[in-house]
Amino acid sequence: MMKQTISILALICFVSAAMASQTRMTRSEYIDKWKDEAIYQMVVYKIPASVTLAQGILESGDGNSELARGANNHFGIKCHSTWTGEKAYHDDDKKGECFRVYNHAQLSYDDHSEFLLKNRYSSLFDLKITDYKGWAKGLKKCGYATSPKYANLLIGLVEDNNLTQFDKVGMKMIKNGDMPDREAFSLGESVAEATKKERKKEKKQKGYTGNNKLPEVSISLKRSIKISDNNIKFILAKEGDTFESIARELEIMPWQIWKYNDLSKSSPLTSGQMLYIQPKRGIAKAKWHMVVEGETMRDISQKHGIKMKKIYKKNNLTPGSQPKVGQKISLRARMS
Numbered sequence: 001m002m003k004q005t006i007s008i009l010a011l012i013c014f015v016s017a018a019m020a021s022q023t024r025m026t027r028s029e030y031i032d033k034w035k036d037e038a039i040y041q042m043v044v045y046k047i048p049a050s051v052t053l054a055q056g057i058l059e060s061g062d063g064n065s066e067l068a069r070g071a072n073n074h075f076g077i078k079c080h081s082t083w084t085g086e087k088a089y090h091d092d093d094k095k096g097e098c099f100r101v102y103n104h105a106q107l108s109y110d111d112h113s114e115f116l117l118k119n120r121y122s123s124l125f126d127l128k129i130t131d132y133k134g135w136a137k138g139l140k141k142c143g144y145a146t147s148p149k150y151a152n153l154l155i156g157l158v159e160d161n162n163l164t165q166f167d168k169v170g171m172k173m174i175k176n177g178d179m180p181d182r183e184a185f186s187l188g189e190s191v192a193e194a195t196k197k198e199r200k201k202e203k204k205q206k207g208y209t210g211n212n213k214l215p216e217v218s219i220s221l222k223r224s225i226k227i228s229d230n231n232i233k234f235i236l237a238k239e240g241d242t243f244e245s246i247a248r249e250l251e252i253m254p255w256q257i258w259k260y261n262d263l264s265k266s267s268p269l270t271s272g273q274m275l276y277i278q279p280k281r282g283i284a285k286a287k288w289h290m291v292v293e294g295e296t297m298r299d300i301s302q303k304h305g306i307k308m309k310k311i312y313k314k315n316n317l318t319p320g321s322q323p324k325v326g327q328k329i330s331l332r333a334r335m336s
Helices: 003-021 027-045 049-060 066-071 105-115 119-126 133-141 149-162 164-176 188-205 243-250 254-260 297-304 308-315
Strands: 088-092 097-100 222-229 235-238 274-276 286-288 328-330
Touching: 027 049, 027 105, 027 164, 049 066, 049 105, 049 133, 049 149, 049 164, 066 088, 066 097, 097 297, 119 133, 133 149, 243 254, 254 274, 297 308
Parallel strands: none
Antiparallel strands: 088 097, 222 235, 235 274, 286 328
8 A cells, every 4th residue: 555655646746747847938938038049149140039039939839839849949940951950750731841950949049040041031131120020021921931821920929029129129239239148148057058068069060160150051062152241141253153153053043143242234253252142231240431542332332241322321422422532431320
């Protein structure tokens, strides 16, 4: 009888422990836990924190989905042909689809941002970083999710939970040139230390160079995609390159290359020339640029990865005019 009583107590303890480990996270708890990470992603990748959080909430069920708990995958990102990490199989649009597995959910946030740097999502970065409605609709339009209600669901989550407050924090950091302290955020120091070690391992495997830059991504034996200081993909032209040959290699349209680089279709290409394959940003990482002899407005635009029309607008200059030697050009705030 005593043994039976002990066995029952042991079973009760086991069940209680299992239930405790499966306690569902509330939405407010999820937001509180991941808001700083979303702000970090906004500062580094220029993706609205509100949208990142809304996607995390929706895709992971407030962190309670089987994929989030078992695979640390908070954004429902599938394996695709480029994924070489661990895999998990779940039913989604089809049965037994392959999803990415991460050693820590923080890596899922990184991968989500890098995933949106793909060419298919490049139009999103033409939007204002505070335009959460535009980003939500753009994600749906670019095919991030199949649900016809996806954009409205994201917008509802942003508005119902006041997630734009985190966009304001991110914008303030961007304007001040600040970088969030990522290692001591709300996960707690012990987990952060473990994550730090894991991140070093991941960065080494992926080819990270530090200073918050993204890795070079090999697309063939002949070419690699690089990332600028302003987090924009670019390549270096080679001898004999044309807009058409580069477009075929990268599976984009020729007009994208000349448009993103403020060139015409008849512009010559030279070996070693920097060519953006994503739209340039609305602001630069640097606050100012001091014009040196021989520099054109396009040179400044290419150097800092900021659209020329934005430079003209921020400095109250006539479109098409050229800067003067020694002129201080604003790259962030509009001059009064």
